[in-house]
Amino acid sequence: MYANKILLAEDDTTDAEFFQRALSRLDSPPELVWCKSGTEAYLGLTGQDDASALPRLAILDIKMPGMNGLELLEKIKSDERTKNLPVIIMSSSDEPQDIARAYDCGANGYLVKPNRFQDLRDLVGSIHTFWIKTNRLKPLHD
Amino acid sequence: MPADNQIQPYACVVIFDATTLHICAHSNNLQQVVGANAGAVGTEEADTWVDQTLTSLFSPDTILAMRRMADQYLPPPLPLHEGQPVRWGNRQAIVFSAGHRILLEIEPRSPKVYGENWDLRLLEASELFARAVSEAEMLGDACRLLASTLGLDRAMLYQIDEVTGDGIVKYEHKNDLLPSLLGVRFRKEDYPEEAYRLHVQQPVSQYTVSDQPPAALIGDPGEAAQLINYVLGCRTTYTAAKEFVEQIHVSTQVTISLTIRDKVWGVFTCQSREPLYLDYQLRTFARLFGIQVSRDLSSFSANLANRRILDADHLRARIRNNIARASSLVEGFSKPDPSLIDYIPHTGGIAVLVEDNYLSLGCTPGENEVREILRWARQEHGEKEIYYTDHLEGVYPPARDLRDCAAGILLAPLNARRTEWILWLRPEHVDRVVYGSRDGDGKPGERFTKTIEVREGFSLPWTDEQLSSIRDFHAFVRNVVIERYSELTYINRQLQAAYNELEAFSYTVSHDLRAPLRGIDGFAEILMEEYGSKMELDARELIRTIQFNAARMNQFITDILELSRVGRVNLVVNDCDVAQLVRSAVADLTKQLGHPIEVKLQQPLPPLRGDRNQLLLVFKHLLSNAVKYSSKQAISTIEVGFVRRNTFGDGEFYIADNGIGINEDHHQRIFGMFNRLVTNDDYAGSGVGLAVVRRIIRRHNGEVRIESKPGSGATFFFYTDLPPVITGQTI
Known part of the structure; x- marks a missing residue:
């Protein structure tokens, strides 16, 4: 079905590297597909016909040059091929209006980027448990 | 009101048809003047000439002259002493035309006429007036000239008060035969509407007491009837004047009215003990005299007004x-x-309530009394552009005690909400008024006896000129206010724009700062995990220090963000239950601190108007502050309550602790950003807490302050001051 992959759209190399490192500490970690911009991520998701090549989860940063996280989210959610892909917005903002906007655009979750590496590791662990392991049991199609 | 178709008995009237020359009417005293009607048949008709031809009274030459004069404006009087069919004695006729009728006023000629050159007397008056340096001097001269020229015992100038209608004897010239009436005031009833009308139409009138009844008309005067009360010198006068003349025991009264811009400004009122008749020539002189005085008076007052205005x-x-x-x-x-x-003459004091400041100049009541007057005025006269009275206690009884400074007031609001005022105050002006007549209820025959009234509790009246200059002033002040206000709103807008920019800047910067910070902390952590075991203890300590500082910086950023958020959110205003706010804040803090905290809550507390979430933050920060600084006490006491500051229910909420307290030098500093007064080790994430509190409170138009001494705890007081709004309104 779906590849054991997570897509990460993140322009900040440091944040991406932390995410990668936090992920790699998990048991049987999924493969991380890192896109450095919204456009790159969108092309990656829609550029292949094989639905089974889609990742299990997309994690998007909001602030990115070019297509930002929320625009990318809207595109994913309005595209037949990708609309069922779970998308988590990850941002350093904890402003209520930012969070509300993300959910308005169709996000499946909103996570505030932890400020400490330790916390990030815990969070990535939870994401993995909830979105990858748990969701694997249910069909993603309608 | 003079009786219709009646004249004074010293003269007589004949009315005839201009075409047929038949007599239509005449006064019933004609027989007394010329003897019985010789042409009438039988004794019953001996006293009437009605329907007879005019030739039975006048010669053909005289009749011809009368017909010619009827077509002239202001014809000269016609002497009747020679060649007439009847004996007219030393009389003259004045001819008036009334359509098809001709009216003859036949009067005795004054013996004075022969000896005087009236034009020269008038020239004398005119020169005298031209030399006068003041209105007073001119009118005094006028009284003297009138009395001496016309042979009167007393000549006075009676000035009519435009507002009250009362009159006062302002100037007088008299001989010893009559007492002085100078300064005496007469009531409005003594100078009725009718008299006013007569004075405008016929500026000169004379009335002489006679033992004869007034003469009535016999026959049909036709169109001439309407002239009788207005043009004739022998017309009767109004009742109040007759009563006056009789009761002050004089025989003759002559009045000459002075009109300025078609309004009766005053009246020369002259009396004589002995009966006196002014014939047409004298009346004409009097009339010219009146016109001369009126003109000089009006130029005097115009000059004076000009100078005063300048x-x-x-x-x-x-x-x-x-x-x-x-x-x-x-x-x-x-x-x-x-x-x-000095702006308005006779101002005793001024009270100003503007921009939340109370200012008093000169003699004013206390601030509380002034505020009470303003409250009263706002209620009673709030819609008026300007309100004034010279007798405040008449409408506002508490002012009885304020006579010495606020017997009269004039007040005008400076803003639309009626919260800013200027109040002009005038002290009492006690006036002893001598009235020459009683109120209408006086007994008959006693009307014109003197009464003395003392006017108390009145200030000098506000004149039209003063009112208009006060109006000018208020318009000016309002313009200044508006100008200032618009300037202020402009500055405010600019300030707001700069502020918004700064908010946006701090928001962005804070977020952008976080990414590299995460990098520092993260890589330090990874370094520690992967290479820690290979490092010496000292190196591991250094890495921990890096992480500690990253954490501090992270806290700074969190604080800046919180502060900037306070400035950005919209306030949803409600009357909030303070006990509930405190309980929520305590619950949050308990969770955060991991141990229960105890707060004594005064009951009941008034509601606190403001945004619930923001006010919750205020309580959280103030309580957390109190907990933090009292944590080292054996028993930490924290109390939340309210103190009333005035009778309107305004007051302050307070949060008191028994902690270490703060030196007074630092009381202002603590509300600044990152101004901790304790060492880093005590840092517990609230370098910005009080700044947040102050920002929130100020957004609620309130203020927060501290009362504290080192070692004896600290109490934070605050209040909000938002207008009553519809619940839930966003501002």
């Missing part, structure tokens, strides 16, 4: 200049040279 304008310009250049209205109002008090 002086006042100059003064006002200086005062306005002071106000316009002052940094605030209050400062402008309180400048001494020239003082605002």
